[in-house]
Amino acid sequence: MKLWKTALRFLPLSLVVLFLAGCMGETNLTALDPQGPQAEWLFDNMLLSLYVMAFVSIVVFAIFFIILARFRRKPGDDELPKQVHGNTALEITWTVIPIILLTILAVPTITGTFMLADVEPDPEVEEETVTITVTGHQFWWQFDYEDGFTAGNDVYIPVGEKVIFELHASDVMHSFWVPALGGKVDTIPGITNHLWLEASEPGVYKGKCAELCGASHALMDFKVIALERDDYDAWVEGMMEADAEPDTDDILVQQGYELFGADGLGCIGCHAVGGSGTAAGPTLTNFGDRTTIANFLENNDENLEEWIRNPKALKQGNDMPEFPDVTDEEMEALIAYLRSLSVRELDE
Known part of the structure; x- marks a missing residue:
């Protein structure tokens, strides 16, 4: 009865873990849906480990419950059951089986470790390795x-x-x-x-x-x-x-470019575009192609304005300075310029 109560106690936690695993799968942030040879090896090795552990658990619990049923104390039992201490066959058995199981795990683990550590270019690929x-x-x-x-x-x-x-x-x-x-x-x-x-x-x-x-x-x-x-x-x-200077006659984009530069807000001092500026902060050469701002915010005008005005309120501990005094007109121009920074059409 206590065993069932313990299982029921952990059931809600198990359901939460299962739900979260499903959510992770939807966002592609999961190791349970491998999309490359490295991830596939890790996934297969994880399954192999689970199979071995499941086999051991089933055998151990089966023996445990057989012993409970067969050798439990009964009324009238005054003598100890037959002792098997020093049984050579049993000792060999429970020594050899773990060695076999460890070998099953060790062989693919060792070969896979060398495979994962091989960072030399692939000689079979015609193109130069990236x-x-x-x-x-x-x-x-x-x-x-x-x-x-x-x-x-x-x-x-x-x-x-x-x-x-x-x-x-x-x-x-x-x-x-x-x-x-x-x-x-x-x-x-x-x-x-x-x-x-x-x-x-x-x-x-x-x-x-x-x-x-x-x-x-x-x-x-x-x-x-x-x-x-x-x-x-x-x-x-x-x-x-790509070049920092916009290839367009759009007046708003041109105004944003001037604001972005050293004579404006000085954004170019931290965020390089093309061959201009420094990479003290994330490079913005293809900012218009990105789906997120600062890695986590949806890339829309509202979030971009909020990020520029007060980035530390959104991402604690980052080094980007605040620009609370930028006027609405300046902000519109700056956003228009950042939106123009695109090198390709990205279909997600």
Whole structure:
């Protein structure tokens, strides 16, 4: 009876966990729907471990209940049951079985560990292997491409190709994790770690910082956007050719550009666009293509204005200064300029 009461006590918690797992699946932030070879290996190895543990649990509980039923004390039992201490056959059995089970787990684990650690370029791919330098900041991600440009928070990769990430941190320890594509690897100040990922299908794969890194750790999200090779090459070309000065006669956009520059609000001092400015904050070269602001807010005009006026109220601990005195006319122009920063049409 006590066993059933304990099970019923934990039933609500189990239902909550199941519900949350379903929610995570809808947002692509789950390791239970692998979309790449690395994630598939991790998922398969996890299932293998569960099968082994289930087998052991079933056998142990079966023996336990058989012993309870068969050898329970009965009225009139005055003698101890037959003792099997020193039974060689039994001792060999319960020693060999765990060794076999551990071997079943060890072989794929060891081979898979070497596979996950292999960050050398894939010789079978005709195109040059994409290598991206990742730097974790409080609380955003910087992606530097070998082609000579920088992206912020959204990282683009080609589909079906091994992409190598060099992981760094600028301030505190972070952890780079894209559950649908692979395991997590820490980014540590002063140390370079490596990771490779591959997306089997085009799509948007959500990532998280998996290491407590400060007040807004929970909001340190990013996206991996996997494109077919031709689309990826077109995006790279767009990022390389992008310029901070708008290619339009729209007066409002031009006014926003002037406000964004050094003679205006000085945004260019922290947010690079194309080859202009510095990357003290997230690069905004393709801001118009992004679906979120600061990794977590829906990218709409209302949220963008609120973010510019008081970013610390929305994301505690970030380093962006406040601009509460920007007039409505200036804000409209600034938003129009930021909306014009686009290098491709992104269908999500």
